[in-house]
Amino acid sequence: MTLLSTIHSPQDLKRIPEDQLGQLCTEIRELLIDVISKNGGHLAPNLGVVELSVALHRVFSVPRDKIVWDVGHQSYIHKILTGRLDQFPTLRQYGGLCGFPKRSESPCDCFGTGHSSTSISAALGMACARDLAGDDYNVIAVIGDGALTGGEAMEGLNNAGDLKKKLIVILNDNEMSISKNVGALSSYLTEMRTDPNYSRVKSDVESFLKGIPSIGPSVAKTVARLKDSFKYFFVPGMLFEDFGFKYLGPVDGHHIPVLLETLNKAKQLNEPVLIHVITKKGKGYKPAEKSPNKYHGTGPFNIRTGAKLAKKGAPPSYTSVFSKTLVSLGDRNRKLVAITAAMPEGTGLDAFGRYFPDRFFDVGIAEQHAVTMGAGMAANGYHPVVALYSTFSQRAFDQMLHDVAMQKLPFTLCLDRAGLVGDDGATHHGNYDYSFLRMMPNMVIMAPKDENELRHMLYTATEYDGPASLRYPRGSGLGAAITEPLHQLPIGKCEHVRTGQDVEIWAVGTMVDTAMKAAEILEGEGISVSVVNGRFIKPLDEEALLASASRFRLLVTLEENALFGGYGEGVTSLLNRHGCLRHCDVLNLGIPDEFVPHGKRELLLRDLGLDITGVVTSIRKACEALSKGNEK
Numbered sequence: 001m002t003l004l005s006t007i008h009s010p011q012d013l014k015r016i017p018e019d020q021l022g023q024l025c026t027e028i029r030e031l032l033i034d035v036i037s038k039n040g041g042h043l044a045p046n047l048g049v050v051e052l053s054v055a056l057h058r059v060f061s062v063p064r065d066k067i068v069w070d071v072g073h074q075s076y077i078h079k080i081l082t083g084r085l086d087q088f089p090t091l092r093q094y095g096g097l098c099g100f101p102k103r104s105e106s107p108c109d110c111f112g113t114g115h116s117s118t119s120i121s122a123a124l125g126m127a128c129a130r131d132l133a134g135d136d137y138n139v140i141a142v143i144g145d146g147a148l149t150g151g152e153a154m155e156g157l158n159n160a161g162d163l164k165k166k167l168i169v170i171l172n173d174n175e176m177s178i179s180k181n182v183g184a185l186s187s188y189l190t191e192m193r194t195d196p197n198y199s200r201v202k203s204d205v206e207s208f209l210k211g212i213p214s215i216g217p218s219v220a221k222t223v224a225r226l227k228d229s230f231k232y233f234f235v236p237g238m239l240f241e242d243f244g245f246k247y248l249g250p251v252d253g254h255h256i257p258v259l260l261e262t263l264n265k266a267k268q269l270n271e272p273v274l275i276h277v278i279t280k281k282g283k284g285y286k287p288a289e290k291s292p293n294k295y296h297g298t299g300p301f302n303i304r305t306g307a308k309l310a311k312k313g314a315p316p317s318y319t320s321v322f323s324k325t326l327v328s329l330g331d332r333n334r335k336l337v338a339i340t341a342a343m344p345e346g347t348g349l350d351a352f353g354r355y356f357p358d359r360f361f362d363v364g365i366a367e368q369h370a371v372t373m374g375a376g377m378a379a380n381g382y383h384p385v386v387a388l389y390s391t392f393s394q395r396a397f398d399q400m401l402h403d404v405a406m407q408k409l410p411f412t413l414c415l416d417r418a419g420l421v422g423d424d425g426a427t428h429h430g431n432y433d434y435s436f437l438r439m440m441p442n443m444v445i446m447a448p449k450d451e452n453e454l455r456h457m458l459y460t461a462t463e464y465d466g467p468a469s470l471r472y473p474r475g476s477g478l479g480a481a482i483t484e485p486l487h488q489l490p491i492g493k494c495e496h497v498r499t500g501q502d503v504e505i506w507a508v509g510t511m512v513d514t515a516m517k518a519a520e521i522l523e524g525e526g527i528s529v530s531v532v533n534g535r536f537i538k539p540l541d542e543e544a545l546l547a548s549a550s551r552f553r554l555l556v557t558l559e560e561n562a563l564f565g566g567y568g569e570g571v572t573s574l575l576n577r578h579g580c581l582r583h584c585d586v587l588n589l590g591i592p593d594e595f596v597p598h599g600k601r602e603l604l605l606r607d608l609g610l611d612i613t614g615v616v617t618s619i620r621k622a623c624e625a626l627s628k629g630n631e632k
Helices: 018-039 043-047 050-057 075-079 119-132 152-164 185-193 198-211 216-234 236-243 256-268 286-290 320-333 348-353 369-377 389-406 433-438 451-463 511-524 542-551 567-577 601-606 610-629
Strands: 065-068 139-144 167-173 245-251 272-280 336-340 359-363 385-389 411-417 444-446 467-471 494-500 502-505 530-531 536-538 554-562 585-591
Touching: 018 043, 018 050, 018 075, 018 256, 043 286, 050 075, 050 139, 050 167, 050 256, 065 119, 075 167, 119 152, 119 167, 152 167, 167 256, 167 320, 236 245, 245 256, 320 348, 320 359, 320 411, 320 451, 336 348, 336 369, 348 359, 348 385, 369 385, 369 411, 385 389, 385 451, 389 411, 389 433, 389 467, 411 451, 433 444, 433 467, 433 536, 433 554, 433 567, 444 451, 444 530, 451 467, 494 511, 502 511, 502 542, 502 610, 511 530, 511 554, 511 610, 530 542, 536 567, 542 554, 542 567, 554 610, 567 585, 585 610, 601 610
Parallel strands: 065 139, 139 167, 167 272, 245 272, 336 359, 336 385, 385 411, 411 467, 444 467, 502 530, 502 554, 554 585
Antiparallel strands: 444 536, 494 530
8 A cells, every 4th residue: 555545535545654654655656647648738837846745734634724726727635635646547537626726626726727827826815814714724825936926926015015914925846946055054044034932032132232222223223234134135035124024045846844944933923925946847757847837737748758749740830830920920021029937948930030039029818018018119119919818918908908909919829729629628718818819999809710711810919000810729720821922911801611592600719710610510400601711800790791691591700719708799799880780690619608628629619519510500590490380
């Protein structure tokens, strides 16, 4: 029997002898590598926090104590140690464990996360609620050094230090060290500054100095200045001390005795505490240690070699086509600049950065700053291309509205991973960008039907003298030929891709291919279907839509976006304004008003009725209803 197999609740961990915790960590790493090699997931971040997670659950008692995992992609060990060991092989699978903390999944998941920089704010809220209720549980936020670049994290630190609530923030530093002082001096200073005797003696000395007649106060101030100068020189955490936190560390995040000792000390302090923990991303698996970014979020891979198990002969991804096209455009247009928020590889902007390093900017996890920085460049003669994942662009809503659209600046927003992204689930699906961008005056919104059209849309956007966005999905394209020269598309004009007499589908983005295949099936059932590639979510091709409404008894809109505020709602509103709904019915197909769980994209589309079978069924029923209505 393994040590890990004996853990069915957080309490079981506390019964394991401390000298066997190292073996437990080895077993956890073996399980992580085994499951993630099959299911995909966030390997390197979790390998780096094994000892930290074990120490946290050894010292604290969840669910009474609250642990908030920033972003949450490093919470796999937390799930394993809190009664979900048997379910762990279902990680990120349809109907299985979510890859992020989820309140409905376990009482030990005290706060749902998925986007970065939220943990300190959430933890502070919990600490305030605890004090208001007269309770005494511990609240711990675990945040990475990358997430600390997010503005909300700084806002949370600032407020927490001011309120002086009992709160522990653990800075998981796995990329860059805030200080190199990780040796004996730092350990000594940490020991000294957490010793109650030190605080008492310091207070007594200050009181004594201030009590000396005439010169006491000035001497005390001089000593305080000298003390602060000494601390700034030697102590790496004075930034956090100035925020109002007691700083502990840096400590070795893979040395369990040191972690246990430090966490227990922090637990006794009745004030905000920040523990600076140094960890190695990917620890325990050589390929991940060597290339932590490659294994940050990974698909299935061969454990022995570390090679990704990619589909042979798959078409290039939308991201790679975007990347190559932007490099080509950057060579033509010296006014193009590229900006990303800590995702150069994920968005494909790393290639632009290699070719044009002076025109590439990675601002860290700071989407709001990325957009407004781009707006500043746009206001001064450059055309920024800001590439974000659709789900993360939500964080920059106000900046897109106020700083870009309102000023009608030349600005291209490229939204990768749009629509359903699959295994990462509700926090990462890009289902809302049509909806929140459609409401913005001056905004042009595009979605390509394939990877070739993506090229032309990117060119169109970068030549447009105003704000434009284009969104495209995760993964491989359709295999469309991408050899034709780049050309601009007429703004707001659709493309008719299939003729028919009975029904017309207006589809956008990924749904154009679905519409074409559904039309073929319906044709075999005697329903003649026309298909239009809407191309532009905004502005709509009003002339073509009104013509279609006068010709067809049924128009169908099809999109991989929320129905509320989406493309179909825009089409229906337009037709209603022109009185077309008196003689033309509209069927809107898209994502309903619900959060979509994790699972393979094809399974999620099936459940939502947005796969080929679902679209065929919906149109068939609508045609039958119209036929019955005509009979009456």
